[in-house]
Amino acid sequence: MKPAPFEYVVPKNLNDCLNFLYQHSETAKILAGGQSLIPTMNFRMAQPEYLIDINNLNELSFIRTDKTGGLQMGALIRHHQVENDPLIAQKAPLLHEVMPWIGHVQIRSRGTIGGSLVHADPAAELPSAMVALNARFKVKSKKKERWIPAEQFFVGLFATALEPGEMLVEIAIPAMPLHSGYSFQEYSRRKGDFALVGVACMLVLDKNKVCEQARLVYMGVGEGPVLAAQACQSLVGKTLTPDLLQQAAKIASQNDLTPPNDMHASSAYRRHLAEVLGHQSLSQSLERAEKSF
Amino acid sequence: MTTSYVGKSVKRLEDARLLTGQALFVDDVHLPNMLEVAFLRSSYAHARIRKVDTSAALKRKGVVAIYTAKDLGEYWQPGPLLVSPPPIKRLTFHARTQVALAKDKVRYVGEPIVAVVAENRYIAEDALNDIVVDFEPLPAVVDLEKALLPNTALIHEDLPSNLAAHVIQEKGNYFSIKDKADVIIKRDLSYDHGAAVAMENRAIVADWNAREQQMTVWDTTQAPIPIMNGLAKMLGLSETQVRVIAPFLGGAFGPKVMMFYSEEMLIPWISKKIGRPVKWIEDRQENFLATTHERGQTHHAEMALSKEGKILGIHDVFLHDTGAYDPYGLTVPINSQCTLLGPYHVPNYYSEFSVIFTNKMIVTPYRGAGRPQGVFVMERLLDLAAKQLHLTPAEIRSRNFILPEQFPYKNEIIYQDFAPLVYDSGNYAPSMEKAIELIDYKKFVEEEQPKLRAEGRSVGIGVVSYVEGTGIGPYEGAKVTVGATGKVSVATGVGTQGQSHFTTFAQIVADVLKVDIHDVTLVTGDTFKMNWGCGTFASRGMVVAGNACYAAAMSVREKILKLASEVLESPIENLELAESKVSVKGMPEKKITLGELAVKANPLRGAVKPGTVPGLEATAYFGPATGATSNGVHAAILEVNPKTLRVDILKYVVVHDCGKIVNPMVVEGQIHGGVAQGIGNAYYEQIVYDKKGQLLTASLMDYLLPTSYDVPRKIITGHVETPSPLNPLGVKGTGEAGTIPTASLFVQALENALDNPKLEIREIPMSPNRLFELMKEAL
Numbered sequence A: 001m002k003p004a005p006f007e008y009v010v011p012k013n014l015n016d017c018l019n020f021l022y023q024h025s026e027t028a029k030i031l032a033g034g035q036s037l038i039p040t041m042n043f044r045m046a047q048p049e050y051l052i053d054i055n056n057l058n059e060l061s062f063i064r065t066d067k068t069g070g071l072q073m074g075a076l077i078r079h080h081q082v083e084n085d086p087l088i089a090q091k092a093p094l095l096h097e098v099m100p101w102i103g104h105v106q107i108r109s110r111g112t113i114g115g116s117l118v119h120a121d122p123a124a125e126l127p128s129a130m131v132a133l134n135a136r137f138k139v140k141s142k143k144k145e146r147w148i149p150a151e152q153f154f155v156g157l158f159a160t161a162l163e164p165g166e167m168l169v170e171i172a173i174p175a176m177p178l179h180s181g182y183s184f185q186e187y188s189r190r191k192g193d194f195a196l197v198g199v200a201c202m203l204v205l206d207k208n209k210v211c212e213q214a215r216l217v218y219m220g221v222g223e224g225p226v227l228a229a230q231a232c233q234s235l236v237g238k239t240l241t242p243d244l245l246q247q248a249a250k251i252a253s254q255n256d257l258t259p260p261n262d263m264h265a266s267s268a269y270r271r272h273l274a275e276v277l278g279h280q281s282l283s284q285s286l287e288r289a290e291k292s293f
Numbered sequence B: 001m002t003t004s005y006v007g008k009s010v011k012r013l014e015d016a017r018l019l020t021g022q023a024l025f026v027d028d029v030h031l032p033n034m035l036e037v038a039f040l041r042s043s044y045a046h047a048r049i050r051k052v053d054t055s056a057a058l059k060r061k062g063v064v065a066i067y068t069a070k071d072l073g074e075y076w077q078p079g080p081l082l083v084s085p086p087p088i089k090r091l092t093f094h095a096r097t098q099v100a101l102a103k104d105k106v107r108y109v110g111e112p113i114v115a116v117v118a119e120n121r122y123i124a125e126d127a128l129n130d131i132v133v134d135f136e137p138l139p140a141v142v143d144l145e146k147a148l149l150p151n152t153a154l155i156h157e158d159l160p161s162n163l164a165a166h167v168i169q170e171k172g173n174y175f176s177i178k179d180k181a182d183v184i185i186k187r188d189l190s191y192d193h194g195a196a197v198a199m200e201n202r203a204i205v206a207d208w209n210a211r212e213q214q215m216t217v218w219d220t221t222q223a224p225i226p227i228m229n230g231l232a233k234m235l236g237l238s239e240t241q242v243r244v245i246a247p248f249l250g251g252a253f254g255p256k257v258m259m260f261y262s263e264e265m266l267i268p269w270i271s272k273k274i275g276r277p278v279k280w281i282e283d284r285q286e287n288f289l290a291t292t293h294e295r296g297q298t299h300h301a302e303m304a305l306s307k308e309g310k311i312l313g314i315h316d317v318f319l320h321d322t323g324a325y326d327p328y329g330l331t332v333p334i335n336s337q338c339t340l341l342g343p344y345h346v347p348n349y350y351s352e353f354s355v356i357f358t359n360k361m362i363v364t365p366y367r368g369a370g371r372p373q374g375v376f377v378m379e380r381l382l383d384l385a386a387k388q389l390h391l392t393p394a395e396i397r398s399r400n401f402i403l404p405e406q407f408p409y410k411n412e413i414i415y416q417d418f419a420p421l422v423y424d425s426g427n428y429a430p431s432m433e434k435a436i437e438l439i440d441y442k443k444f445v446e447e448e449q450p451k452l453r454a455e456g457r458s459v460g461i462g463v464v465s466y467v468e469g470t471g472i473g474p475y476e477g478a479k480v481t482v483g484a485t486g487k488v489s490v491a492t493g494v495g496t497q498g499q500s501h502f503t504t505f506a507q508i509v510a511d512v513l514k515v516d517i518h519d520v521t522l523v524t525g526d527t528f529k530m531n532w533g534c535g536t537f538a539s540r541g542m543v544v545a546g547n548a549c550y551a552a553a554m555s556v557r558e559k560i561l562k563l564a565s566e567v568l569e570s571p572i573e574n575l576e577l578a579e580s581k582v583s584v585k586g587m588p589e590k591k592i593t594l595g596e597l598a599v600k601a602n603p604l605r606g607a608v609k610p611g612t613v614p615g616l617e618a619t620a621y622f623g624p625a626t627g628a629t630s631n632g633v634h635a636a637i638l639e640v641n642p643k644t645l646r647v648d649i650l651k652y653v654v655v656h657d658c659g660k661i662v663n664p665m666v667v668e669g670q671i672h673g674g675v676a677q678g679i680g681n682a683y684y685e686q687i688v689y690d691k692k693g694q695l696l697t698a699s700l701m702d703y704l705l706p707t708s709y710d711v712p713r714k715i716i717t718g719h720v721e722t723p724s725p726l727n728p729l730g731v732k733g734t735g736e737a738g739t740i741p742t743a744s745l746f747v748q749a750l751e752n753a754l755d756n757p758k759l760e761i762r763e764i765p766m767s768p769n770r771l772f773e774l775m776k777e778a779l
């Protein structure tokens, strides 16, 4: 379990980094916290020729708000920073609640938010949370810069919309609407494991308590974050009742998901958990949204 | 003041070294000029090897040598049979042992085919990718139940079938009482594969010194002396030319007593061949692929009872999966067969098993060593009988306990140590009573459980009992020496893997020689310090090596008093040994220290009496006639989330009787670790092979070990002490007590929690996913 030979490169700034990445887009990999990349290299599932260590790029290490009250984070922000930052706890409480579910303290002190999103593990927490939060990602290459909505960023198993030479630099999360509620629920075999099934939920109500927006986004049940579109649809425009939520969770588990079958859980068990957790997360979100009135 | 350490929770003497990083582990051995090895392992469970092409790999810079089976020449031999079958009348056994490198055929995924020796492990692994093996895949034999069907592929083609062994043992006559039974409980029960997964993987460094004609091997083995003897034989050296050191080990749990692993045969041979030190460190993936596994049995069992719940007899026929080879003989299935009987009086017993070759990793003992499977069968049958007879789990067990006056209790059948199974001593009822009290059984069932159920919570209780055969022979030795400083050194041949030998053996010696325990240093597992013995396994370290330490210390004590009697001119009866000196009773100024005596015992000039053996030193051996039988009761309260089926253990109680206790803290440590592994077995851990024999759980992401979050923070322990009459210290082993009954307890409590009469758990492990399926069937 030793990696294949590689060259180790430490760019001084983002420009250098993008230049190098541009030259070696097919053979270079970015090294952030290394919590996913290094194991993959040790298993020789990844064999990059160049490893570009971005840990010194302070330009990617910021947490701030924009004019509209939204959050902006650099890709190199560590999990533990997100977990413990008071601004994030206030502006994106869902994210704050998600963080302790990621691995263990040791992993969270090295792992980065950008690394987790680009790695795009189908059972990881952050991708689903970002989709639920309507986050947008700023990606940059030597040639251009563009914004990609979270929902379009994850395109398959461990696959993202990043093009060769592009890297993720910033994550933007819009301000929480006034009457919104959120919840994160997960089932994993042991504390710190990737989710067997998890779900991130956001509900937005209008001033008459009618559901304006519903985001129920699962992990561990597909090739990436799965937005339970039919379930969400069933809630929008309605005054939410416990029955409606129960029904939505059922729709999600029956219609929106095709959970995988593997040695840890059958598809049927995952579906069952998806309904249980979906219902819990919708109920908690509604409860929280109602508190805002 | 008389020092007395035995029986007290003396703090561990080895911890300072371990916690400050000063303890030596095999991977700490760095020698100049050292090479490293990586193995090309089979990616097929069953295939013929047509051709191996290593030419490209040999050209890679930094590669020093590459070996295939062919390159080994005469050295290529099937490994020795570690344990031959016991003298049982109705027994068939086909020994097929592992080889250093697979030659014509591979029989499990992970079997080594090529060894690459390079300047470092990175290069060695790079070179693995350059090797081309031409395989002809064969059908894989994975399913235990189908392995004996006609037309199944043969794993060992010189045998008529995949049957490795067949054994029948009987006590009384089950068939004679079956018709008289009021109740017959008949079930199929299974226990899947698991692995030990020690924190430290296996490791070997070998250093052939041509000038001294001396081979030194550092090996993560539980049995350094047998490794020394075996290597000497294989390499054509005398035993004194081979030194095996088993330094500190990061856990072992049984798989590290298996021998010879392929790597153990090869690494020393390579060092001798190349003339440079050679290192191989098993990585975590290899640990799953290349270190032995255990469990893996299917039982078809039947219990006959009277209406009072008394066991009349048991009939059990089972299949035992031995994997691709069977170097460890019948130890595991015989342990299952014998331990099934537990602490109960079973007048009639018919037990028949077939050992099956499959295309999986070799099965050898892992903590529990066959016992958990046997206990699972017994305890499940008792649970089911209790339900049918409306008895509590404690009642049905207590009604069947062997009574104190029945000891020594003869079970008639032959045990793993080749002797008829006899329980030396025991008193089972107090363990049960204590456990029931500690778990507060009555209060839980009568007050708490109804309340919890009314709140919609599924909380259940369980109680099981078991015996643990420990302390088997043949023998161990110890050498005790008092030096000129008065300090005492003890050398014993058993290896050490965390059991606290440095403390507990020192407690025994310090008490005999009346010295401060901090003046006792211990060496274990270095064949240059002690070259006779067997190893650490079967919960025998304290019983066998502990008593050898005691015997050697007693001999030294005798020498001390004899010499002191001459020096102090006073008869032995008038002497007093205390605080590292001997004095004449009533005349404290007439005294001599142990250090001064040691100098006198080793004179540099003058004459000694003929027959004098110099030094305050003695070597002694201890070999018990048969094993000592420990016993215990575990009880637990656990909660199941009725929606997600997650299980949380709320309370865990162990009451254990391991005879005389040398160090209660150490016994509790053994129990805690064992329970953690038992919980792993019951709920988290499972070795999974797919239909083609591919190992799906070859990393710690997929093989779920319980973490510190997943085992109870507090395990409540109670002790009962029934000394063993078979050894002077009265001790019994305790290494496996925590693990043996845990899974049986887990499923009993789980059924109790879910309170669904249709739910019946007949398999281990019981993951939430599997429980979900069973709950669906029980709707």
Ligand SMILES: Cc1cc2nc3c(=O)[nH]c(=O)nc-3n(C[C@H](O)[C@H](O)[C@H](O)COP(=O)(O)OP(=O)(O)OC[C@H]3O[C@@H](n4cnc5c(N)ncnc54)[C@H](O)[C@@H]3O)c2cc1C
Binding pocket: A029, A030, A031, A032, A033, A034, A035, A036, A037, A038, A075, A076, A101, A102, A103, A104, A107, A110, A111, A112, A113, A114, A115, A116, A117, A118, A119, A121, A123, A124, A125, A126, A166, A167, A168, A169, A192, A193, A194, A195
């Ligand atoms: C034992 C263990 C348990 C874990 N448990 C969980 C868990 O429960 N949930 C969970 O979500 N995760 C878990 N993780 C993974 C952890 O969250 C990682 O931190 C994360 O997946 C990757 O982040 P990283 O910074 O370490 O990225 P790295 O490992 O450095 O990189 C991951 C990938 O992203 C690429 N990359 C990194 N940064 C960028 C960037 N800015 N732009 C473009 N590409 C980039 C790399 O090239 C690489 O391909 C666990 C990890 C371990 C070791």
